[in-house]
Amino acid sequence: MNFPISLAFVPQGxxxxxxxxxxxxxxxxxxxxxxxxxxxxxxxEAYDYFLxxxxxxxxxxxxxxRLPLEAYRGRNSLPFAxxxxxxxxxxxxxxxxxxxxxxxxxxxxxxxxxxxxxxxYVPAVRTLYHGLRLVSAAHFPSELTPHNFTMGYxxxxxxxxxxxxxxxxxxxxxxxxxxxxxxxLIERKPRLFGLSVVYGSQLIPALTLGRLVKEALxxxxxxxxxxxxAYIGEKLMSAPGVEACLDSMIFHEGEAPMGQLAEALSASxxxxxxxxxxxxxxxxxxxxxxxxxxxxxAPAHPVAxxxxxxxxxxxxxxxxxxxxxxxxxxxxxxxxxxxxxxFCTLPTVIGPGYRTRAAETxxxxxxxxxxxxxxxxxxxxxxxxxxxxxxxxxEALIEAQxxxxxxxxxxxxxxxxxxAKAYTREGAARLFEAGCRKLxxxxxxxxxxxxxxxxxxxxxxxxxxxxxxxxxxGISVTLYAMVGFPSETVEEARATVNFIREHKDxxxxxxxxxxxxxxxxxxxxxxxxxxxxxxxxxxxxQLYHDYLSEQGMTQQQAAExxxxxxxxxxxxxxxxxxxxxxxxMQKSHYFLHLARGTTPDEFVAxxxxxxxxHNTPGPHGHLQANPARSSVTLPFSHVAAAxxxxxxxxxxxxxxxLTGRFVADAQTVAEEQLPPLPxxxxxxxxxxxxxxxxxxxxxxxxxxxAIDRAGGVAEFLEALPPxxxxxxxxxxxxxxxxxxxxxxxNTAAAPVTSTPSTPEPQPAPL
Amino acid sequence: xxxxRETEEQETPQADGPSxxxxxxxxxxxxxxTIETVEDRIxxxxxxxxxx
Numbered sequence: 117m118n119f120p121i122s123l124a125f126v127p128q129g130x131x132x133x134x135x136x137x138x139x140x141x142x143x144x145x146x147x148x149x150x151x152x153x154x155x156x157x158x159x160x161e162a163y164d165y166f167l168x169x170x171x172x173x174x175x176x177x178x179x180x181x182r183l184p185l186e187a188y189r190g191r192n193s194l195p196f197a198x199x200x201x202x203x204x205x206x207x208x209x210x211x212x213x214x215x216x217x218x219x220x221x222x223x224x225x226x227x228x229x230x231x232x233x234x235x236x237y238v239p240a241v242r243t244l245y246h247g248l249r250l251v252s253a254a255h256f257p258s259e260l261t262p263h264n265f266t267m268g269y270x271x272x273x274x275x276x277x278x279x280x281x282x283x284x285x286x287x288x289x290x291x292x293x294x295x296x297x298x299x300x301l302i303e304r305k306p307r308l309f310g311l312s313v314v315y316g317s318q319l320i321p322a323l324t325l326g327r328l329v330k331e332a333l334x335x336x337x338x339x340x341x342x343x344x345x346a347y348i349g350e351k352l353m354s355a356p357g358v359e360a361c362l363d364s365m366i367f368h369e370g371e372a373p374m375g376q377l378a379e380a381l382s383a384s385x386x387x388x389x390x391x392x393x394x395x396x397x398x399x400x401x402x403x404x405x406x407x408x409x410x411x412x413x414a415p416a417h418p419v420a421x422x423x424x425x426x427x428x429x430x431x432x433x434x435x436x437x438x439x440x441x442x443x444x445x446x447x448x449x450x451x452x453x454x455x456x457x458x459f460c461t462l463p464t465v466i467g468p469g470y471r472t473r474a475a476e477t478x479x480x481x482x483x484x485x486x487x488x489x490x491x492x493x494x495x496x497x498x499x500x501x502x503x504x505x506x507x508x509x510x511e512a513l514i515e516a517q518x519x520x521x522x523x524x525x526x527x528x529x530x531x532x533x534x535x536a537k538a539y540t541r542e543g544a545a546r547l548f549e550a551g552c553r554k555l556x557x558x559x560x561x562x563x564x565x566x567x568x569x570x571x572x573x574x575x576x577x578x579x580x581x582x583x584x585x586x587x588x589x590g591i592s593v594t595l596y597a598m599v600g601f602p603s604e605t606v607e608e609a610r611a612t613v614n615f616i617r618e619h620k621d622x623x624x625x626x627x628x629x630x631x632x633x634x635x636x637x638x639x640x641x642x643x644x645x646x647x648x649x650x651x652x653x654x655x656x657x658q659l660y661h662d663y664l665s666e667q668g669m670t671q672q673q674a675a676e677x678x679x680x681x682x683x684x685x686x687x688x689x690x691x692x693x694x695x696x697x698x699x700x701m702q703k704s705h706y707f708l709h710l711a712r713g714t715t716p717d718e719f720v721a722x723x724x725x726x727x728x729x730h731n732t733p734g735p736h737g738h739l740q741a742n743p744a745r746s747s748v749t750l751p752f753s754h755v756a757a758a759x760x761x762x763x764x765x766x767x768x769x770x771x772x773x774l775t776g777r778f779v780a781d782a783q784t785v786a787e788e789q790l791p792p793l794p795x796x797x798x799x800x801x802x803x804x805x806x807x808x809x810x811x812x813x814x815x816x817x818x819x820x821x822a823i824d825r826a827g828g829v830a831e832f833l834e835a836l837p838p839x840x841x842x843x844x845x846x847x848x849x850x851x852x853x854x855x856x857x858x859x860x861x862n863t864a865a866a867p868v869t870s871t872p873s874t875p876e877p878q879p880a881p882l
Numbered sequence: 883x884x885x886x887r888e889t890e891e892q893e894t895p896q897a898d899g900p901s902x903x904x905x906x907x908x909x910x911x912x913x914x915x916t917i918e919t920v921e922d923r924i925x926x927x928x929x930x931x932x933x934x
Contacts, residue, residue: 755918810917814914816915836910839910843911847910849915850917
């Protein structure tokens with residue numbers, strides 16, 4: 117059938133692996149006879165485009181124009197409102213050249229065998245993070261990280277969202293789409309264009325692209341769907357102006373509506389209006405003359421998952437993701453067989469009911485995907501596996517790989533629910549044999565009272581038993597934990613941390629989040645049993661709500677407790693300590709080590725050794741100042757700015773990570789309560805090898821330069837004039853700290869290599 | 883901005899003069915030797931794999 121369809125997963129999603137939505141749609145459409153389906157992961161394409169030397173060089177020039185550091189010199193104080201811009205200006209000034217020089221290699225490290233060398237991995241990840249800071253500074257106040265994209269526009273107000281789609285100065289995706297996406301689409305001329313919007317961070321980029329495509333291809337029907345739109349789609353489709361970006365929206369799972377939409381459009385003349393009222397789960401704009409009417413169709417029947425085709429990843433750029441081996445997502449089931457937790461609204465996103473594929477089907481599908489794409493690793497997309505599946509799937513997976521030794525079988529990880537009767541010692545051992553290397557359990561809290569209120573139907577004891585059985589079998593255990601559930605006290609939150617600490621030998625990672633109330637949750641519809649009063653908001657797309665609790669922590673106290681808990685976890689869990697946390701933050705990266713044969717105990721020991729080595733002086737030898745560094749003098753402390761911006765009051769003034777909300781008045785409160793910075797002469801340095809920022813006083817900078825001129829630490833100390841022993845002790849202590857930060861290196865042990873730099877003017881004489 | 887930046891590969895002994903002379907310029911007994919690192923490079927609120 118000659119009916120070109122294009123599907124796009126829009127920025128921003130994580131950059132380590134593909135998402136599942138488009139491959140499911142492509143497979144379904146192909147089964148329905150639509151062979152010409154192009155799927156593009158524009159999120160990874162955008163990351164790759166932005167994180168290139170050419171783009172970053174342009175970003176550097178933009179930052180110099182938009183956020184000149186000179187603007188801060190000679191000031192008497194720096195108020196809270198200017199701290200983010202100052203920090204962005206300072207970091208960009210000192211790091212841009214080094215980031216640009218190393219960005220290509222950094223991506224190669226993450227995509228290659230060097231990924232497994234922590235001394236290459238961590239600087240490479242930092243380089244990507246700092247590259248994204250440069251991209252963000254070039255579009256200030258927008259912020260693109262590996263985990264989020266936010267702008268200065270509120271995500272819960274349609275007027276602001278639509279304005280953001282037109283802001284050429286702050287929206288980096290407008291140029292990306294024009295340069296890298298639109299030309300191909302114009303040439304291809306799809307009749308149907310689908311936007312996948314799973315997260316709030318994708319909303320503005322999706323509508324931005326929808327608008328551009330509708331302008332360039334008036335005959336192309338632009339639709340959108342995905343998890344985030346299941347929450348706010350109804351409101352969005354009622355907002356004035358959205359019809360300039362979209363023609364329709366699909367709610368819940370997209371296969372059946374997308375197939376029917378393609379059939380309806382392919383059977384009609386592109387230039388004529390089509391009646392779409394029979395397509396289930398579709399809300400669409402009926403356009404007549406100059407009028408636009410929003411039409412919401414009845415819900416479609418859920419897909420019979422057992423009969424659905426396996427996802428089709430053909431056409432996705434599997435080599436572009438920032439992982440040495442791609443981890444493919446695969447949906448073993450949809451919905452949640454348990455479905456009782458009072459805080460959870462995930463079943464709402466996918467659609468009604470619980471549906472599953474048979475264990476033998478799953479094993480057959482992933483074996484086929486392995487053979488087709490040459491992959492060995494999978495993340496099973498599931499809220500949790502029911503006990504029967506925990507029993508049957510391992511058998512099916514092992515049977516599908518006859519004669520393959522345990523270590524060579526396909527490896528996988530997934531979310532899970534505490535099922536004490538299924539995750540027995542024998543059950544866990546069988547899961548390991550079948551390739552399971554990591555399970556993430558919903559733990560939430562160590563307080564039985566709260567667990568009952570959440571209707572989790574689990575006890576802390578059962579969590580410990582399941583975690584022990586899995587850990588003993590060699591499966592790494594991650595716990596999801598929550599802080600701030602209504603009525604939770606400070607003591608109860610600390611009990612959660614204490615539980616994790618007491619079980620740190622079997623719990624390797626924790627995904628901690630603060631509690632939020634969205635409009636779909638039971639707790640929103642029925643707040644009384646939870647002792648809360650839900651506050652109304654005024655954003656027309658508002659999904660999340662503030663609330664007042666009759667007892668327990670306030671939302672502010674919960675935000676502060678989040679910090680306390682996170683600090684405790686970072687202190688006690690080796691994978692969370694220091695820079696090791698990057699493994700946790702990059703989706704499957706820790707899993708890839710497990711899949712390669714490293715045991716959780718071995719990985720934890722490596723992390724612990726690395727953290728310890730950074731806290732102790734390095735070996736003696738010929739210590740020299742690391743020549744691969746750059747510096748910039750600052751009129752205010754960069755660290756003080758960063759610390760102020762880390763204050764919960766300051767964080768509240770930024771859109772929340774999970775919800776994307778701008779909390780009302782938070783900026784005003786932060787400006788009133790957080791004191792401005794006093795002037796302070798500081799020097800910000802950037803270690804071009806470790807890719808770390810370090811701040812010194814001008815004295816510290818002079819001392820480092822003096823070590824340079826002396827030719828080494830020993831030579832510098834020998835040449836000192838008679839000096840009080842206390843001063844010598846201070847200097848050697850300082851040198852030890854510099855060594856830990858990579859600014860002093862033992863050249864006898866590991867020769868320092870200098871990266872090229874452009875000659876620049878000399879600093880003022882000391 | 884460029885004229886404010888210092889790239890220390892350029893700070894050769896020749897440019898700055900004999901090291902001994904420079905060390906004498908340092909009042910080593912009253913130096914402010916604070917050193918601070920930025921822990922915020924990892925935003926704790928983003929240490930959350932739940933939704934991404």
